Amino acid sequence: MGSKVGESSPKGKKRRAQILREADLLFAEQGYLGASLHQLAERIGFTQSGLLHHFKSKEQLLFAVLEEHFTQDSERAGFEGTNRQSSVLESLRPLAEHNTANPMWTRFFCIMAAESLTVGHPAAEYMRNRYAMVRADWAAEVALQMRQGRIRPDIDPVALATLLIAVSDGLQVQWLHDDSVDLLAGIELLGRVLDPWLVEGAAGVGAAAQ
Structure with a gap:
């Protein structure tokens, strides 16, 4: 999924960004x-050949949009580099805030999640x-908190990660x-x-609250 010649110029980068947005x-x-x-092409005032100068196919364009958004999501979740959140649940909040502020991205993601199931x-x-990677990242964070004694040891990290997703x-x-x-209220x-149920020694939500 490489780029076309000329895409590295300021004009080429600007046009590529415009294409991705539309x-x-x-x-x-x-x-x-x-x-x-x-x-x-009609929406951005390009000819179709002009559009193909930057992205050689609709499929390549789709992957470029997906990659741009999911890279940003990973950064917001705090699983990239050393910018880790203090808990898996906390990683959901910046994502939820971003998604409510950007409904078209949220709509795009939900459509892709369902549409990609078609043959x-x-x-x-x-x-x-992508789902496997997110499950693995969140499960690894749960396992880390178990080793730190912050989460009860009888939780299945993958099952909890799957539930959160x-x-x-x-x-x-x-x-x-x-x-x-x-x-946001749901999150x-x-x-x-x-939170009370995840504490080590808690038998359940009700027991933890008593």
């Missing part, structure tokens, strides 16, 4: 399968690998259908429910 919106509106390079979709392996993604879908759903409630 592709992001178009894929969020119509999905990858419903969008076309012709539509995208032959180019992003099927990418999305599968499911709640986060499920809240996003409901919020996109109905913006009266408070995505905060999840933290209040899980």
Whole structure:
């Protein structure tokens, strides 16, 4: 998925950024399968050949949009480098805040998560690998907190990571259908429910609260 000649120039970078922004919106509106390079070229005032000078195919453009967003998500979650959050639950908050402030990105992600399940979709392996990577990152953080004595030792790290992803993604879908759903409040409630239960020695939420 390399770049075209001339893309490193200031003008080329500006045009590439413009294409990515509009592709992001178009894929969020119509999905990858419903969008076309012709539509995208018309929206940004390019010819289709001019568009292909920067991205040689619609598939390459899709992967460029996915990579840009997911790189930013990893940084917000705090799993990159030394910028780690103090807990896995805390990593959900900056992501939720970003997603509510950027509904078209959230819509794009939810569409890709569902659409990539269709037979032959180019992003099927990418999305599968993405979910596996996020589960592994969060499970590793849970395991680390277990070793530090901050989380009870009988938790399955992968199961907890899977649950956190499911709640986060499920809240996003409901919020996109109905913006009266408070995505951030849902994340905060999840933290209040899980935090007492995760403490070592707690038998459950009710027992921890007594």
